[in-house]
Amino acid sequence: MRQYGVLLLEVRDLTIQFGGVIALKKICLEIYEQEILGLIGPNGAGKTTLFNCLSRLYRQNSGDIFVYGESTTPLEPEDMAARGIGRTFQNTALFETMTVYENVLTGAQFAMSGGLTADILGGPKVRRERAETRDRIMHLLSLLHLADISDHTIADQNFAVRKRIEFARALAAEPSLLMLDEPAGGLNREEVAHLEDLIRQVRDEFKVAVLLVEHHLNLVMKVSDRVVAMDFGQKIADGLPHEVRTHPQVLQAYLGEETA
Numbered sequence: 001m002r003q004y005g006v007l008l009l010e011v012r013d014l015t016i017q018f019g020g021v022i023a024l025k026k027i028c029l030e031i032y033e034q035e036i037l038g039l040i041g042p043n044g045a046g047k048t049t050l051f052n053c054l055s056r057l058y059r060q061n062s063g064d065i066f067v068y069g070e071s072t073t074p075l076e077p078e079d080m081a082a083r084g085i086g087r088t089f090q091n092t093a094l095f096e097t098m099t100v101y102e103n104v105l106t107g108a109q110f111a112m113s114g115g116l117t118a119d120i121l122g123g124p125k126v127r128r129e130r131a132e133t134r135d136r137i138m139h140l141l142s143l144l145h146l147a148d149i150s151d152h153t154i155a156d157q158n159f160a161v162r163k164r165i166e167f168a169r170a171l172a173a174e175p176s177l178l179m180l181d182e183p184a185g186g187l188n189r190e191e192v193a194h195l196e197d198l199i200r201q202v203r204d205e206f207k208v209a210v211l212l213v214e215h216h217l218n219l220v221m222k223v224s225d226r227v228v229a230m231d232f233g234q235k236i237a238d239g240l241p242h243e244v245r246t247h248p249q250v251l252q253a254y255l256g257e258e259t260a
């Protein structure tokens with residue numbers, strides 16, 4: 001039996017409704033520090049809705065989400081980075097006219113003290129911090145195989161590269177929990193294999209927990225410590241990858257679906 005560490009995030013009885021559609025129905029789940037948790041389910045199961053609730057883009061009708069025991073209900077989306085919650089988007093959301101480096105730097109901004117005023121008025125301490133941030137970003141860029149294109153603009157980059165840039169930007173904020181929304185979408189077999197190594201490497205090096213929403217079941221099953229399965233807005237299984245993969249309700253939910 002796996003020993004769980006410190007509880008990072010707890011979703012308790014989360015329910016959200018859009019008109020007549022109950023997108024999430026009394027969802028409960030926990031994420032522990034440095035855990036890789038896979039979240040699977042067929043189309044429309046509610047995975048992205050849960051992600052959007054976790055980043056405060058959607059507000060639940062009832063239930064709550066706690067980060068280190070504190071309710072997130074009073075928080076706005078822009079407060080979440082300071083609480084250690086970072087994310088990437090299914091269809092990437094980058095600043096098109098900025099360079100790769102500048103995009104990743106936007107992720108680090110909140111982690112730096114003082115902002116623009118400090119840049120203008122700052123003394124040696126601020127300059128040192130800026131230099132450290134630059135080194136940290138260059139390290140992230142090389143980890144994600146982006147160092148060679150750090151001064152290229154986003155507009156020239158293909159989808160797979162954009163996903164890696166988003167990944168780097170989310171990591172630049174030094175999150176405790178990194179939420180990845182379909183990071184393997186649109187990637188070829190070789191890129192998926194690299195992603196698998198990368199997720200583990202990132203967890204080990206940056207001591208982050210990872211919440212991975214993904215249709216690529218082989219990737220989820222290989223990389224996750226634990227997997228939660230959803231269907232029709234409800235949790236149907238929660239356990240070790242092989243337990244969830246063979247769970248009767250999960251097999252039933254995926255009947256007729258292509259399972260990668």
Ligand SMILES: Nc1ncnc2c1ncn2[C@@H]1O[C@H](COP(=O)(O)OP(=O)(O)OP(=O)(O)O)[C@@H](O)[C@H]1O
Pocket residue numbers: 018021022023041042043044045046047048049050
């Ligand atoms: N903003 C919204 N307005 C209305 N309905 C919504 C909204 N967001 C999600 N839904 C509905 O909630 C349900 C869950 O959708 P969601 O996108 O969370 O599923 P999913 O598991 O992420 O699916 P996929 O794997 O296809 O991305 C669906 O019935 C969807 O149509």
